[in-house]
Each structure stands twice: as C-alpha cells, then as structure tokens.
Amino acid sequence: MGDAYIEVESELPEVVAAGEEKFNEDVDRELIRSMEKELSADWPRRRVGKLVDYSCCIFRVPVRFGQRGIVPSTVSIGPYHDNKREEYRAMEKNKRRSLASLLERTREEKGLTLEDYFVKVKCLEEEARDYYSEAIPLASHEFLAILVVDGCFIVELFRKWFGIVDLEEDDPLFIFGDSTAVALLNDLLSIENQIPFFVLQALFDLTKSPDDDPGWSLPFIFLNIFRDDPSFSRPEAILDGVEGIRWRHLLEILRWSFIQRLPQREPPRKPPGFAWSRAILRQLRGTKAKVVPKSRGGMQCISKLRKAGIKPTPSKEGDSVRAIGFNGGTIVMPPIRIDGFMAAFLQNCVVYEQYLPDRCKSITEYAIFLDRLIDTHADVGVLREEGVLTNYYGTDGELAKAVNELVKGVNTSFCDEEGDLSQVSRQINLYYNSTYWHFHWAAFKDKYFNSPWSSISFFAAIVLLLLSVTQTVFAILPYFKPLHYDKKG
Secondary structure, three states: OHHHHHHHHHHHHHHHHHHHHHHHHHOOHHHHHHHHHHHHHHOOOOOOOOOOOOOOOEOOOOHHHOOOOOOOOOOOOOOOOOOOOHHHHHHHHHHHHHHHHHHHHHHHHHOOOHHHHHHHHHOOHHHHHHOEOOOOOOOHHHHHHHHHHHHHHHHHHHHHHHOOOOOOOOOHHHHOOHHHHHHHHHHHOOOOOOOOHHHHHHHHHHOOOOOOOOOOOHHHHHHHOOOOOOOOOOOHHHHHHHOOOOOOOHHHHHHHHHHOOOOOOOOOOOOOOHHHHHHHHHHHHOOOOOOOOOOOOOOOOHHHHHHOOOEEEEOOOOOOOOOOEEEOOEEEEOOEEEOHHHHHHHHHHHHHHOOOOOOOOHHHHHHHHHHHHOOOHHHHHHHHHOOOEEEOOOOHHHHHHHHHOOOOOOOOHHHHOOOOOHHHHHHHHHHHHHOHHHHHHHHHHHHHOOOHHHHHHHHHHHHHHHHHHHHHHHHHHHHHHHHHHHHHO
C-alpha cells in the first residue's frame, strides 16, 4: 500500500505540469496583465502591516440612503465632486482668493511660499488617499492641488469666523450674511465633501501667525463656531476634551461633541464584593433581579403615547442626545431645534455611522427614536407644545417627513436589542402595554369630555336614551295589562 502511494505521488508533478501547459495555451496573457492592472487601480496598496484598513472614513453614499444634505450645493471639497460644475464655480473663485490672501500674509510673517504648502502636503498624500473609500483617479499633482486649495480655504474661513483674521469689506463670503454661512457649513459637513483632518491640521500649523493664542487649536476653533447655536453649544468641560484626539474629518468632530454627555457626579464607591454579596442574598431570598422584557415591534408615536398618559418633557439644554430617560410615565429628553442644517447634519451622521467598524451608532439610535416618536404633523405638534422640539424646518408636516427620511435605508432592528436607547424604548412599551385600559379610557374621555359642550352633549344623549327606553316600556305595558285582568276575573 505504501509503494502504491509513492507511485501515485510521483506521477503528480507530471500531471500538474501538463495542466499548466494546457492553461498556458488557452489563456491570453494580455488579458491577465489587463486584469492585474485593473485590480491594482481599484484596490490601491494600503499601508504595510494592516490586513484591513480602518482609516477609510470618507465615503460615497449609496442612493438608498437618500441624497438630501449629502450632495454639496455650494462648494466642492475634496476629490469626489467636480469643482468645475456650474453650481461650484463661484465658490472656486473664492477659494483662490482665500489662498492668495493667506499666501500674502504668511509670506510677510514667515517667508512662506506656495511651494512650502505643497511640500508640506506631499508628505501626507499616500495616507490621505487611504482615507477615501474609492480610489482617486487623479495624478499626484492634481490631488495635491485639491488638498492645498480646499484645505487653505477651510482653515482661512474658520479663522475669519472665529475672529482671528480681520474680514475684508468686499469679501463675498460675508456680504451675503448668514445664508451663505449656513450653506457653506452644510456642505463642509457632508460625508462626501471631506478632506482628512490631518491635512487641515498641517496647513493650520504651517500658516499659524506667531501672535496667535497657543490655546486656539483647530478643533477648538471649529466647535466654537457653533457657540451661539443652542443645539450645538457645548459646555467647557466637553470642549476641553476635544484636544489630543486624532480626528478623521470635520463631521466626526461635530458628531463627537453632539453625543458627549455632561459630566455626572460619581456615585459613592461600593466596597469590593458588594455586587457579588448582593447576588448571593438574592439567591438566598429566592428573588431575581428586575429585568425589563424585550418589546415586540417599534415604539408608538407620541400622540398615542400621550393618550396613554405618557408625556415628553425637556431636560436641561446642552446635554447629549444620548441623555434620554423614562420614569413614571415621563420621557425626559434634551430639547432640540431642527432646521435644514440640523436635518442635514443628522442625515450625514446616520450615514457615516453605518460604515464605522465599531458599534457606536448613537446618532442613528437617536434618529430611530425620533422617527418612532414622529409619524405625522400631529406628533411634531405635541413635541412642540411640550418644549422638546422647536421647528425651524418648515411646516409640521414637512418636518415629520424629514425626520422619517433620516433612517431611510437603515436597519433599525438593532435599536430594540442593544444600545443606549433600547432599554428606554422597552420601558416605554412596557408602560404603554400595562396601561392598555387606561389608554382606552383616556381616548373615551378625549372624545366625549374634551370640552364642557361635549360633556353636556354626552349627558344629554344619555338622558334622551333613558327617556326613550322609559317611553318604550310604558308603550308596551298596556298590551300585558288586559291579559292580567282577564286571568284574574
């Protein structure tokens, strides 16, 4: 048996060689070279030592997520959108103007030239290409030109908004006021309209004036642009935490500040073994820890919840969107002002979170929670009346539609199983289901006792019904009375 095995094994090389010969005859070598070149272009070499490159963080958004707030309307940043298109042409002139102004200032202060800018960014080119989900079909000089022009435009824009650089009277970016600023911010936060933050940081450091306050970091300046917006304004305790983090892009910074919770007082430390001893006591007493059962299906809209006695109430301003709780029939959630900018920001964050390798989907959970609370314009009205929501978007119906589109194309089932708000949703559902009869009684009262006149009408109808029954009884009685007298006689 051993000899047979050796004999078969010795014949294998000849068979393989024959197969290779046949393969060489049948396959076009030019086709193989063409495919190798195509694959090399589609999958650019990533940095050595990484099997999967998680630096990829600037994505093309699939159509299924919708394009509202995704495709820039005023300015093209980065390589994804053609800056020669008609709608971007005017802003391209402003980019060149900002670059010229920055060059003039840094030439006087530090002796820098445009070549210094390109040399600085050239060292970052390979890493910058890795940040994009699609291969960038641009030559090196074309890609570098985009990074330098767009990066300097953003850095100079932030300095003007923050007040570090004086505004020129004829600067078109500021002649048109807030509408231009909002449109620009919308586009600067689009997930398809980003350049790597380390490129912005390098250009910011290179062009920093010797007189600038060393505490004015680029992330700090960026977040302070929103200091007058109650929906984005964050306390100093959170702003201080923005330093020392390697940010990917602008959208990630604002998203981070939006979901950070206010510092809480630390609870008193429990002695070691406290949790273990408490579990032992529960076993001895034959009790179990209270667990909120998983709910079936999504949460009811706020109009139905309110009829069941559940009421929304605003928490303190400046808290994170994750700071949502439920206690005794009250949903406590931070107030939010929704306008076109906020809707676009939430949309981009939801899309961005779908591609994150970790499981942090805080804004997606928040958007799902809002989507379940709001079905129609009536739900928007309830949240407005209770001070939880301020509508700067349009009509209540338009805002309801915009909220429902936030999670378009997103798998929402995970919100019932895990995450910060899953427990809150279960508690709300448990309370709603336990007050089933209270719900119908509340609906009955809402229908018949919502005003004095409806109450009077209801009681009048009851009186008329009783009178009708009485009249019917007395009308029937004479037919029975003769029979009664005949039987007696």
